[in-house]
Amino acid sequence: MDTRTPHIAGRIPGRIFVPGRSASLSSRIVDEVRAALFDKKFQPGDFLGTEHDLAQHYGVSRIVARDALRTLEALGIVEIKMGKGGGARIARGNPRLFAEALAVQLDLAGVTAAEILDAQRAIECLGAELAAENATEEDIAKLRALVAEAEANIDDVPRYTRLSRDFHLAVAEASHNRVLVVQLISIDHVSWPKRNPTLTPDVTRKVLDVHKDLLKLIETRDNAGARRLMDEHVKMIRARRVPERERKRKTEEGCC
Amino acid sequence: MDTRTPHIAGRIPGRIFVPGRSASLSSRIVDEVRAALFDKKFQPGDFLGTEHDLAQHYGVSRIVARDALRTLEALGIVEIKMGKGGGARIARGNPRLFAEALAVQLDLAGVTAAEILDAQRAIECLGAELAAENATEEDIAKLRALVAEAEANIDDVPRYTRLSRDFHLAVAEASHNRVLVVQLISIDHVSWPKRNPTLTPDVTRKVLDVHKDLLKLIETRDNAGARRLMDEHVKMIRARRVPERERKRKTEEGCC
DNA sequence: GAGGGCATAAGATATCATCTTTAATATTTT
DNA sequence: AAAATATTAAAGATGATATCTTATGCCCTC
Numbered sequence: 001m002d003t004r005t006p007h008i009a010g011r012i013p014g015r016i017f018v019p020g021r022s023a024s025l026s027s028r029i030v031d032e033v034r035a036a037l038f039d040k041k042f043q044p045g046d047f048l049g050t051e052h053d054l055a056q057h058y059g060v061s062r063i064v065a066r067d068a069l070r071t072l073e074a075l076g077i078v079e080i081k082m083g084k085g086g087g088a089r090i091a092r093g094n095p096r097l098f099a100e101a102l103a104v105q106l107d108l109a110g111v112t113a114a115e116i117l118d119a120q121r122a123i124e125c126l127g128a129e130l131a132a133e134n135a136t137e138e139d140i141a142k143l144r145a146l147v148a149e150a151e152a153n154i155d156d157v158p159r160y161t162r163l164s165r166d167f168h169l170a171v172a173e174a175s176h177n178r179v180l181v182v183q184l185i186s187i188d189h190v191s192w193p194k195r196n197p198t199l200t201p202d203v204t205r206k207v208l209d210v211h212k213d214l215l216k217l218i219e220t221r222d223n224a225g226a227r228r229l230m231d232e233h234v235k236m237i238r239a240r241r242v243p244e245r246e247r248k249r250k251t252e253e254g255c256c
Numbered sequence: 257m258d259t260r261t262p263h264i265a266g267r268i269p270g271r272i273f274v275p276g277r278s279a280s281l282s283s284r285i286v287d288e289v290r291a292a293l294f295d296k297k298f299q300p301g302d303f304l305g306t307e308h309d310l311a312q313h314y315g316v317s318r319i320v321a322r323d324a325l326r327t328l329e330a331l332g333i334v335e336i337k338m339g340k341g342g343g344a345r346i347a348r349g350n351p352r353l354f355a356e357a358l359a360v361q362l363d364l365a366g367v368t369a370a371e372i373l374d375a376q377r378a379i380e381c382l383g384a385e386l387a388a389e390n391a392t393e394e395d396i397a398k399l400r401a402l403v404a405e406a407e408a409n410i411d412d413v414p415r416y417t418r419l420s421r422d423f424h425l426a427v428a429e430a431s432h433n434r435v436l437v438v439q440l441i442s443i444d445h446v447s448w449p450k451r452n453p454t455l456t457p458d459v460t461r462k463v464l465d466v467h468k469d470l471l472k473l474i475e476t477r478d479n480a481g482a483r484r485l486m487d488e489h490v491k492m493i494r495a496r497r498v499p500e501r502e503r504k505r506k507t508e509e510g511c512c
Numbered sequence: 513g514a515g516g517g518c519a520t521a522a523g524a525t526a527t528c529a530t531c532t533t534t535a536a537t538a539t540t541t542t
Numbered sequence: 543a544a545a546a547t548a549t550t551a552a553a554g555a556t557g558a559t560a561t562c563t564t565a566t567g568c569c570c571t572c
Contacts, residue, residue, distance in 0.1 A: 024557065026326075037360065044364055050520065061559045063319075066521085070282075070323050074330035076361055083567025084519040093364025102358055102438070104293065105332055108300055108349025111434050118382060119435040126378035178367050179375040182358070183439050280522070306555060317524045322556090339532025340554040515572085522565070530557070539548070 025060050026067035033072060042090045048078055050087040095182040103189030116187050117238040121231065123183050124168065128214065128230035130175035132223035139174035143215050146170055150211070154204055161199065167211050171230075174218065203240075210236075281316050282323035289328060298346045304334055306343040351438040359445030372443050373494040377487065379439050380424065384470065384486035386431035388479035395430035399471050402426055406464055413455055423467050427486075430474065459496070466492075 023031075036042055049057065054065035069088050072078040076098055078088040106116075131139070150163040165188060172184045210233050217226040279287075292298055305313065310321035325344050328334040332354055334344040362372075387395070406419040421444060428440045466489050473482040 026557090034360070037363075052520085063558065063560090067322070067326050067557090069521095070326040071330040074327040075357055076364075080521075081567080082519095082521045082565080084517095085568060086520050086566090091364060093361040093366070095358065095361040095365050095367075098358050098361045101331055102351065102354050102442075104290070105349040105351040105354045106435065106438070107293075108332075108347060109351050109434065110349075115433045115435045118386065118433055119379070119439065122378045122382035122436070123375070126374060130374065177371045177374055178365065179362065179371045179443060180378070182362070183375065183442075186358075186439075187435060282522090308555085319523060319525090323522090325556095336556075337532080338530080338556045340552095341533055342531085342555045513572100515570105517568105517570085519568085520566080522563100524563075525561085526559105528557100528559080530555100532555080533553085535550100535552080537548100537550070539546100541546070542544085 024067075025058070025064045026071065029054065029058055029060075029065070029068035030071045030075075033068075033077065034075075037077065037090070044090050044092040046090045048088040048090060053087070095178065096185060099182045099185035100189055102186040106186065106190050111190065113241055114238075116190055117234065117241060120184070120187055121234040121238065123180055123187075124172065124234055125227050125230050127172040127175045127177070127180045127184065128218070128226040129223045130177055130180070131171050132218045132221050132226040134176045135174040135218055139170070140215075140219055142170050143167065143174065143218065147208070147211055147215055150208055154208065155201070157199055157204075160204060164207060164211070171214070171218070207233075280323075281314070281320045282327065285310065285314055285316075285321070285324035286327045286331075289324075289333065290331075293333065293346070300346050300348040302346045304344040304346060309343070351434065352441055355438045355441035356445055358442040362442065362446050367446065369497055370494075372446055373490070373497060376440070376443055377490040377494065379436055379443075380428065380490055381483050381487050383428040383431045383433070383436045383440065384474070385479045385483040386433055386436070387427050388474045388477050388482040390432045391430040391474055395426070396471075396475055398426050399423065399430065399474065403464070403467055403471055406467070410460055410464065411457070413460075416460060417455065420463060420467070427470070427474070463489075 033042075033048070042048075048054070051062050051065045051069065054068065055062045058065070069078060069080060072088070073080055076091055076094055079091040080086070080088050135143075146163055146167045150160055150167065153159045153163065169181070169184060169188070172181045175181075210229065214226060214229050214233070217229060289298075289304070298304075304310070307318050307321045307325065310324065311318045314321070325334060325336060328344070329336055332347055332350055335347040336342070336344050391399075402419055402423045406416055406423065409415045409419065425437070425440060425444070428437045431437075466485065470482060470485050470489070473485060
């Protein structure tokens with residue numbers, strides 16, 4: 001299915017504009033490709049055509065085709081290569097990159113800490129449960145390494161925070177459910193503070209202990225126990241984080 | 257903060273290319289804007305500049321600025337307006353549109369039905385729980401209307417399927433947690449089949465009854481009950497859907 | 513394996529078309 | 543005559559086209 005024959009979806013009928021609804025030419029091409037994708041007319045790796053192909057096929061200039069490809073590229077739908085044999089192909093998905101994009105959107109929409117942390121609880125609880133069921137030896141080794149590294153850097157707050165986040169992500173990855181991973185990434189970017197001022201050594205220690213316990217439950221395949229512990233853990237995080245963000249929001253309002 | 261003064265992030269130092277790492281010029285502009293966004297240097301509504309502004313500021317041609325804006329637009333980061341007073345502004349987020357984009361990515365990555373439906377369970381259970389806690393009169397009225405309409409169209413399978421999906425989405429919306437809504441949308445687009453061949457009248461009726469029961473639990477603010485019922489419900493859907501998709505995948509493999 | 517040809521995207525420049533807001537002007541109404 | 547309302551014109555921006563040069567990979571030959 002990887003021929004050089006450009007198989008483009010349909011045809012835009014000439015350049016007839018419906019009176020009131022004249023979207024840009026490039027957006028029409030984008031729409032058509034997306035529709036074809038949803039209808040399973042394309043598979044990852046399929047050749048879509050070169051700029052010139054698209055321009056000719058839709059009867060538009062190369063710039064328009066370019067614009068459409070820029071958009072499709074940004075949407076993660078196509079990959080573009082230069083040089084001989086180059087052109088646009090349907091991309092293999094990269095949901096992780098997109099999770100970050102979704103994070104930007106959630107941020108712009110101004111979701112509250114409570115919303116994020118509720119969702120985080122739902123996702124991470126299931127993640128822990130499935131991790132206990134599906135984790136491989138490699139997954140567990142990675143979790144062990146992360147816990148050890150966190151313990152060694154318990155006084156380096158920024159690093160410890162990062163390692164702690166990595167642990168949570170590694171648990172989700174151990175569930176072997178890509179949807180959960182992606183959803184966790186998308187909220188992590190919004191949720192985790194760059195600096196964590198209220199992180200006292202006392203709290204740090206407690207968090208590390210919980211992570212150790214969780215790792216043990218995953219090792220012993222205690223899915224119910226893992227879920228329960230993660231539930232408590234995220235609730236604790238929530239209890240600490242929500243008032244923190246509320247305060248921040250208030251001071252920001254106050255200062256402007 | 258809505259002046260016409262373009263306040264663009266930093267400056268790309270001339271056109272000096274680092275030997276081995278020369279990304280496209282437009283992608284650099286995109287990166288810079290994204291970084292500035294993450295650093296909270298922009299707020300929704302801020303004026304970013306016109307194509308000409310950007311081109312001049314970064315010392316590139318209008319085409320490059322255009323490419324960057326196309327990408328940023330596709331990423332939902334900026335909104336572009338034509339005409340006098342037009343140009344690019346930082347967008348108010350629209351996570352819903354993005355949820356669809358994420359759905360495309362999940363689809364391209366080829367996630368399995370099991371992965372999706374596990375995630376769905378996590379999200380919808382919490383959604384039902386929070387809906388029972390937070391639903392307003394309007395939310396409940398909408399749920400009632402959807403149930404009634406579904407009952408009236410119980411024999412129109414495509415329409416019933418759509419109404420059924422809308423009911424699930426409306427429950428999530430009644431939770432007043434935008435993150436849950438977005439995550440549900442992103443998996444719905446992958447999960448819900450266009451045609452549902454195995455939907456017998458018997459099953460249809462049973463689903464409708466569950467929806468009615470769920471609505472009752474939300475009305476009576478029984479959050480634990482709502483969660484429990486939704487849990488069973490999604491498990492049932494999963495039991496029906498997973499083997500269905502497996503079969504489909506197998507036949508597709510067989511045919512090509 | 514090193515170099516050259518070739519196909520392709522990346523980028524620049526110039527020009528015109530189209531859309532949208534704003535302001536000026538004409539017209540009607542009071 | 544004054545005020546409200548259409549109409550028109552101008553300006554500023556994106557949308558689209560055409561044509562050119564440059565940078566990049568790929569493949570083939572030597």
